[in-house]
Amino acid sequence: MPGSESLVWVAAVTIVIWLGIFAYCMALDRRVRRLEEEQ
Amino acid sequence: MTKTALRTSLPWLLGVWMVLVTLGAFFYAPSAEGFKGESARIVFFHVPQAWVAVLAFCVNLVASVRYLRRRKALDDARAAAAARLGLVFSVLATVTGSLFANVMWNSFWNWDPREVSIAILLLIYAAYFALREAVVDEERRATLSAAYAVLAFVTMPFLIFVVPRIYWSLHPDTIIGATGKLKLEMESRMLQVLLGSLVGFTGLFVWLYTLDVRLARVRLARQKREEG
Numbered sequence: 001m002p003g004s005e006s007l008v009w010v011a012a013v014t015i016v017i018w019l020g021i022f023a024y025c026m027a028l029d030r031r032v033r034r035l036e037e038e039q
Numbered sequence: 040m041t042k043t044a045l046r047t048s049l050p051w052l053l054g055v056w057m058v059l060v061t062l063g064a065f066f067y068a069p070s071a072e073g074f075k076g077e078s079a080r081i082v083f084f085h086v087p088q089a090w091v092a093v094l095a096f097c098v099n100l101v102a103s104v105r106y107l108r109r110r111k112a113l114d115d116a117r118a119a120a121a122a123r124l125g126l127v128f129s130v131l132a133t134v135t136g137s138l139f140a141n142v143m144w145n146s147f148w149n150w151d152p153r154e155v156s157i158a159i160l161l162l163i164y165a166a167y168f169a170l171r172e173a174v175v176d177e178e179r180r181a182t183l184s185a186a187y188a189v190l191a192f193v194t195m196p197f198l199i200f201v202v203p204r205i206y207w208s209l210h211p212d213t214i215i216g217a218t219g220k221l222k223l224e225m226e227s228r229m230l231q232v233l234l235g236s237l238v239g240f241t242g243l244f245v246w247l248y249t250l251d252v253r254l255a256r257v258r259l260a261r262q263k264r265e266e267g
Contacts (some may be wrong), residue, residue, distance in 0.1 A: 011065035035257045
């Protein structure tokens with residue numbers, strides 16, 4: 001684990017990971033909605 | 040607010056919430072005493088992941104029991120979705136725990152009772168999916184895996200709550216103490232971030248679980264149409 005000066009970087013990487021997961025879930029959400037509408 | 044509007048806005052709210060939680064975990068909560076460097080900040084992610092894993096296994100149990108009582112394919116899909124997420128969050132909790140262990144004790148794996156019990160739990164729920172893959176007939180697969188899920192759940196409280204409290208452990212003091220009482224002796228800003236993270240991770244679990252179940256509902260309806 002880094003020292004305090006690297007916290008910004010760790011936070012940035014964590015946020016990027018979270019945004020990646022979020023974007024994936026949003027894409028999945030849109031796909032499920034489209035499939036539901038097709039029915 | 041309509042259901043559709045709620046369904047659209049809640050994920051965005053969760054997205055913003057989790058960004059705030061992450062910022063809070065690194066810049067709002069103070070450093071914890073008695074830990075190397077900033078390693079204790081991992082608690083804001085590790086504890087919610089472990090909590091969601093337990094929650095998911097509870098949902099798996101409920102859905103499995105409902106399947107055994109009602110024999111509805113959707114209940115089986117609900118059970119599988121919950122177990123899948125439980126397994127994913129258990130792996131995440133294990134990985135974050137190992138990272139912390141490496142900083143604190145210079146080793147990713149120390150054969151600590153908590154590490155061993157989560158490894159056993161992972162194997163138990165991995166076997167649930169091995170069983171599901173091994174049985175071709177859908178009804179038989181659903182019945183067998185529901186029965187297995189009930190048995191698997193019996194081990195969960197023992198492995199998560201009992202074993203690590205019986206033996207001496209390297210693991211920092213837990214939130215729920217040996218007497219079963221809540222011990223929230225934490226600096227207030229740390230507690231705020233931890234509770235915020237618990238809410239966020241629970242929201243993430245609900246979102247992913249709902250998506251999986253909705254997908255299963257579409258698949259089952261399609262299957263029904265093709266058969267009929």
